[in-house]
Amino acid sequence: MLRTDKIRVVIADEQPVIVLGLQTWFETRERYRVVASAxxxxxxxxxxxxxxGELVIVGCALGAQARPAADRFGILRKLRECVPHTPLVAFTTESDPLAIRAMQRAGADGTASTRDDLKDLGRVCERVLSGVKGVISPRIASCLQSERRNAQAFDPNTIYREVRVSATTLAARM
Known part of the structure; x- marks a missing residue:
């Protein structure tokens, strides 16, 4: 059965120009209606x-200045508590795989890069709305792929070949 009403979207980012750009892009699509922005x-x-709202798109830097560095993605946790069943897409400049995984653990159902084409953000939103979790955009996927390649290239025998420390020697140094 096809939907006859529009998908209600909430958009938030600390940069007003990003909010305006996302609003404009989503409003020009027949399927979406922006019901709130912040x-x-x-x-x-x-x-x-x-x-x-049926979908929340949030810039991960939103409110980050007011938080300790250890809680960079606290906004995602707060949103997950506030709207636990609403799909949540993180829109980020991050390319660090550890940060991307932290966003997912904090509650993002989907993650898109600000460097992706907006059509890729739209695809992430579509998949998240269909119930899929852990959706990532092409740019985010390439960041995670580079992490995997680096992890496979790591060979501790070549890097630490000359280092031999026994547990008793290490304990005696402490």
């Missing part, structure tokens, strides 16, 4: 309570 964490959380 440029701050508290603004987003208050708008989510009043908006009946």
């Amino acid at each position: 440029t701050g964490e508290e603004q987003l959380l208050s708008k989510l309570r009043g908006a009946d």
